[in-house]
Amino acid sequence: MDSEQFRECAKATIEMLIDYYENIRNRNVLPSVEPGYLLKLLPENAPEEPEDWKTVLNDFSEKIMPGVTHWNSPHFHAYYPTGCSYPSIIGNILSDGLGIIGLTWMASPACTELEVVTMNWFGKLLGLPEVFLNCSDGPGGGVIQGSASEATLVALLAAKDKMIRRLTQINPSLDHDTMKNKFVAYTSDQCNSSVEKAGVLGSMKMRLLKSDPNGKLRGETLKKAFEEDKAQGLIPCYVVANLGTTGTCAFDPLYELGPVCNEENVWLHVDAAYAGAAFICPEYRHLMKGVEYADSFDVNVHKWLLVNFDCSAMWVKDCYDLIYAFDVQRIYLDDVNTTIKIPDYRHWQMPLGRRFRSLKLWTVMKMYGADGLRKHIRDQISLAQYFANLVSSDDRFIVEPEPAMGLVCFRLKDGDQNTKKLLQNLIEKKVLFMVACTYRSRFVIRYVITSRLTTKEDIETSWSIIKDETNLLINPDKI
Numbered sequence: 001m002d003s004e005q006f007r008e009c010a011k012a013t014i015e016m017l018i019d020y021y022e023n024i025r026n027r028n029v030l031p032s033v034e035p036g037y038l039l040k041l042l043p044e045n046a047p048e049e050p051e052d053w054k055t056v057l058n059d060f061s062e063k064i065m066p067g068v069t070h071w072n073s074p075h076f077h078a079y080y081p082t083g084c085s086y087p088s089i090i091g092n093i094l095s096d097g098l099g100i101i102g103l104t105w106m107a108s109p110a111c112t113e114l115e116v117v118t119m120n121w122f123g124k125l126l127g128l129p130e131v132f133l134n135c136s137d138g139p140g141g142g143v144i145q146g147s148a149s150e151a152t153l154v155a156l157l158a159a160k161d162k163m164i165r166r167l168t169q170i171n172p173s174l175d176h177d178t179m180k181n182k183f184v185a186y187t188s189d190q191c192n193s194s195v196e197k198a199g200v201l202g203s204m205k206m207r208l209l210k211s212d213p214n215g216k217l218r219g220e221t222l223k224k225a226f227e228e229d230k231a232q233g234l235i236p237c238y239v240v241a242n243l244g245t246t247g248t249c250a251f252d253p254l255y256e257l258g259p260v261c262n263e264e265n266v267w268l269h270v271d272a273a274y275a276g277a278a279f280i281c282p283e284y285r286h287l288m289k290g291v292e293y294a295d296s297f298d299v300n301v302h303k304w305l306l307v308n309f310d311c312s313a314m315w316v317k318d319c320y321d322l323i324y325a326f327d328v329q330r331i332y333l334d335d336v337n338t339t340i341k342i343p344d345y346r347h348w349q350m351p352l353g354r355r356f357r358s359l360k361l362w363t364v365m366k367m368y369g370a371d372g373l374r375k376h377i378r379d380q381i382s383l384a385q386y387f388a389n390l391v392s393s394d395d396r397f398i399v400e401p402e403p404a405m406g407l408v409c410f411r412l413k414d415g416d417q418n419t420k421k422l423l424q425n426l427i428e429k430k431v432l433f434m435v436a437c438t439y440r441s442r443f444v445i446r447y448v449i450t451s452r453l454t455t456k457e458d459i460e461t462s463w464s465i466i467k468d469e470t471n472l473l474i475n476p477d478k479i
């Protein structure tokens, strides 16, 4: 492809995407394909001869698109949102266009420095305590990880290293492997699967402690677990608190968990992957009360803040904890001398290479402005409330727990079997997509406002589809 062909192809691709978003509302949110559909459609080997870009785009439209689930459709209500916006796409195009890898400061000074700037901007927007920010006097700072899963694992590995350093300082003759085998991590039974997986990947036993009836992990429960384990000669090392659980968007009280962790020198990581975005609105910041006790904090900007996957914003109070844990030197990575204020980010993450992810965070923050982002969050929360009111007005349904952020959980009073059947029937229609969770042992359907395009009319359409399916399920004779 030469420059002229690139120009034409890029224009056609952008046109195609604009068309896609203009008409996305008219598509079924779920595709109508069977497993293996694409394997049958595409040849077994890569083409020997180059193909014209028009053929490639045509194949994309005819063969690939039919198998796409439309995450940004206003009728996608599953999981949590995946951010997507035109400003973010522009940031991604610029990043891909430059095609750089920010291994070191010299490998692309702007890559490092824009990350520092945007993470300071974003940390301030969230109202994080200054100690977490690179612009404070101390060793705190922010870094963009690829996912919340990576942030949880990075924090776990740093916690392990920090605990070994601390215990070795007290008793230098301690054997590292013996110590590591005694380390225990804790979180709640409501944690995201990625938190449990961090324990598996980081070889640390992860206890999923029982949450209270509202899905919160309480300080007393954590304290008791520490005591039980210490009595058995084990060493509490790492805690993951959840601000906005995946199931029901419950918020663990950091002000209870924090003092328990700090007292035992246990690392406290905060997984605020979805709901953390709401802290850009001051009225939700009470939900992170106690954040000053945390060692690390993570929000997926790529979930609810209009930035395309992948962009997970992580802050640590002391970047030396990461550097001590992950610093591996090679001559070819020697760089000009910088200070921790201009970080060598390769020591703050798992891979060596780094994408220029801050570009899309920058384009989104600049083109929406803080006000635009706050409006997005507030609009989505009020749409969720609108849906909750519609469901509550039908006495066949129960909304519980209380809607939180953009999530509404509901079920049929008729029983779990019918709620399950209702969800299954709705998914089979492919026009709405939702997933389930359990709340107080009951099967509930989760309805999340995900798309920036969702309007009140879309919510009314959803509700009317849900009501029709319910009529068919519960009162088929009356139809």
Ligand code: PLP
Pocket (backbone or CB within 6 Å): 079, 080, 146, 147, 148, 149, 150, 192, 194, 242, 244, 245, 246, 271, 272, 273, 274, 300, 312
């Ligand atoms: N934590 C919570 C609360 C989540 O809801 C999710 C994903 O939905 C994750 C972590 C994992 O996020 P990621 O896919 O960025 O690893």
